[in-house]
Amino acid sequence: MRFTYAEAMTRASFYGPLAQAAEAAGYTSMTVADSLIYPEESDSTYPYTDTGDREFLEDKEFIETMVLCAHLFALTSTLRLTPFVLKLPVRPPVLVAKQASSLAHLSGNRLGLGVGLSPWPEDFEALGVPWERRGKRMDECMDVLRGLTSGEFFGYRGDFYDFPPLKQCPAPTERIPLLVGGHADAALRRAVVKGDGWMHAGGDGEELDRLLARLAEIRKAEGDERDDFEVHVISYDAYDPDGIKRLEDKGVTDCIVGFRVPYIKGPDTEPLEKKIEHLERYAENVIAKVGT
Incomplete structure (x- = not known):
């Protein structure tokens, strides 16, 4: 089992020290949240909270995801970073491919690129x-990413993107894992058919079991027997060694763990020292006991 530390919607100045603390404590990875804008008015609802409220996002400090990854990679040496998840189809995929290849190259292949759809029509607009x-x-964005991060000439002709063979250099020396987020059946299928893994966004244990069963069904139907297919989940079972075994x-290959509910209005008042204490205690009580 691998372990990913999750912290979001806190002070931007906290991310560097938290990444260094997570690396020192033995976590494999850290998530990096993505948020582009906060519209003054919107009829949209957030799909991963009970009420659908979005007000918790207002005035939160979101450093642009790829920029923050570059910053955190420079401060660490072994920690993997996993955008959770990059709102891919609102971005130009040729540019994202260049950013991802650059990050993977500079970090020694420590990028696991979580990608997904934005739930906000305002992002697209x-x-x-x-x-x-x-x-x-x-x-199509995933196709372009896969092709251009290979380091070879790659051309594409689709409904949305059309370009002759291009090459981007430097290329990563290892394949960048594309990890698809989302709970819809289309997202699960996309994770199997076009991706290298799936990222769960939270929910109760019964719903997680349903999603894992459906993911297994799709993999079987597609003849997918990859040993390195990644399954990242958020679960209460992740907080004790017996639950990890379950x-x-x-x-499940990767547990995403956090130590506070980030969906709160107003600023995060938890001190940096307390956050580090939480992640270190988990490492002592769980990671050290089950290994990686």
Whole structure:
């Protein structure tokens, strides 16, 4: 089992020290959240909270995801960083491929690129991208990422992107894992057919079991027998060694753990020292006992 430390919507100045503390404590990875804008007015709802409220996002300090990854990679030497998740189809995929290749090259292949759809139509509107057919656009973006991060000449002709063979240099020396976030059936299928893994966004244990069962069904139907397919989950079972064993038995490869509820209005008042204390205690009580 691998362990990913999650902290989001806190002070921007905390991320560097937290990444260094997580690395020292033995975590494999740290998540990096993605948020582009906060519209003054919106009818959208957030899909991963009970009420759908979005007000908790207002005035939160979100450093642009790829910029923050570069900063944290410079402060660490072994820690993997996993955007959770990059809102891919609102971005130009050729540019994202260049950013991802650059980060992977500079960090020694420590980028696990979590990607997904934005739940906010306002993200698409602000960046001049149609909301319609966003799933198909997502698929094409992943194709472009896969091709251009190979370091070889790659051309593409799709419904949304069309360009002659291009090459980007430097390229990563290892394949960048594309990890698909989302709970819809289309997201699970995309993770299997086009990705290298799936990222769970939270929920109760019964729902997680349903999603894992469905993911297994899709993998079987697609003939996917990869040993390195990644399954990242958020679960209460991740907080004790016996629970870790249960998750391993269900095919989970990576546990995402955090130590506070980030979906609160107003600033995060928890001190940096307390955050480090939480992540170190978990490392002592769980990571050190189950190994990686």
